[in-house]
Amino acid sequence: MGLQIENVSKTINGQQILTQVDLDIQAGSIVGLVGRNGAGKTTLMRLLAGEIQPDTGDIRLDSADLNDIFYLDTLANWLTGYNARTAADVLEIFYVNFDRQVFFDILASQDLSETKTIASFSKGQRVLIEVAAGVASGAIYLLFDEPLDGLDVFVKDYFKRLLLEVVEQGRSVMIATHNLTELDSLADRVFLIKDSEIVEQEKDSDIVKIQFVYEGDQLPSNLLEVAIILEQRGRVYLALVTHGVLDCIFSDYLTYKFVEILQVTTEDIFRKELR
Numbered sequence: 001m002g003l004q005i006e007n008v009s010k011t012i013n014g015q016q017i018l019t020q021v022d023l024d025i026q027a028g029s030i031v032g033l034v035g036r037n038g039a040g041k042t043t044l045m046r047l048l049a050g051e052i053q054p055d056t057g058d059i060r061l062d063s064a065d066l067n068d069i070f071y072l073d074t075l076a077n078w079l080t081g082y083n084a085r086t087a088a089d090v091l092e093i094f095y096v097n098f099d100r101q102v103f104f105d106i107l108a109s110q111d112l113s114e115t116k117t118i119a120s121f122s123k124g125q126r127v128l129i130e131v132a133a134g135v136a137s138g139a140i141y142l143l144f145d146e147p148l149d150g151l152d153v154f155v156k157d158y159f160k161r162l163l164l165e166v167v168e169q170g171r172s173v174m175i176a177t178h179n180l181t182e183l184d185s186l187a188d189r190v191f192l193i194k195d196s197e198i199v200e201q202e203k204d205s206d207i208v209k210i211q212f213v214y215e216g217d218q219l220p221s222n223l224l225e226v227a228i229i230l231e232q233r234g235r236v237y238l239a240l241v242t243h244g245v246l247d248c249i250f251s252d253y254l255t256y257k258f259v260e261i262l263q264v265t266t267e268d269i270f271r272k273e274l275r
């Protein structure tokens with residue numbers, strides 16, 4: 001069950017964008033897609049939505065119906081000349097299960113007018129209209145490119161609640177984002193695109209984030225070789241290490257003091273993988 005991508009590669013204008021990508025999106029899950037600017041996140045979404053074709057590989061959908069995927073390519077140009085009512089007329093054509101009531105209820109809950117031209121809404125409000133369209137579309141797979149961009153904290157909270165409702169219905173969401181902190185509280189799985197390849201970020205990886213005070217003048221070279229120092233303030237260090245290194249640090253309690261283990265975030269992994 002789900003949406004499966006197998007061995008997908010894509011070249012655009014001679015540039016290898018994606019190489020042998022394998023990914024599956026299970027029913028009722030939220031998947032995060034991260035990577036540096038230009039890594040290929042939007043390209044992957046366009047492939048999933050059937051807007052462009054892979055050079056090699058397969059994209060398989062359990063229902064075999066591409067209308068089960070909701071994706072709006074360029075938000076800036078999307079239906080901006082319409083208002084919500086006329087946009088709903090267009091969306092109904094594309095998504096056979098589009099539910100106008102759900103669409104208008106979401107807009108009303110956020111005080112967004114049905115008759116105002118979409119172009120005249122703020123950036124964050126337009127994002128919300130896109131999300132409302134996705135939820136109301138009835139599509140099983142919702143692909144959102146930077147949906148957290150420009151949302152204030154209250155709208156973000158509302159967005160998260162909407163996503164949880166979507167997931168409870170057995171539908172799935174893919175979010176491409178640079179907002180790694182928000183992803184931690186949202187995504188069941190996170191995939192990183194790096195050098196045109198995709199890697200799932202293991203939540204239970206061997207990496208540990210620690211904060212400690214080092215009493216010596218300079219961190220020893222054997223630690224520098226294996227640790228990633230995220231931050232240094234005076235003698236206080238924030239670092240990523242493996243469990244094995246942690247054991248050595250704990251055994252040297254005279255020079256390493258106040259060692260505190262902190263939660264590893266997606267942002268930490270991102271920094272580690274891409275440095």
Ligand SMILES: Nc1ncnc2c1ncn2[C@@H]1O[C@H](COP(=O)(O)OP(=O)(O)OP(=O)(O)O)[C@@H](O)[C@H]1O
Nearest residue numbers: 012013015017035036037038039040041042043044
């Ligand atoms: N139509 C196109 N013509 C030429 N190059 C393209 C085209 N579409 C994408 N690319 C290139 O493919 C690469 C990946 O672009 P893509 O938009 O998928 O990246 P992204 O990860 O979404 O980036 P960002 O985080 O900046 O939005 C970039 O180098 C981009 O220039």
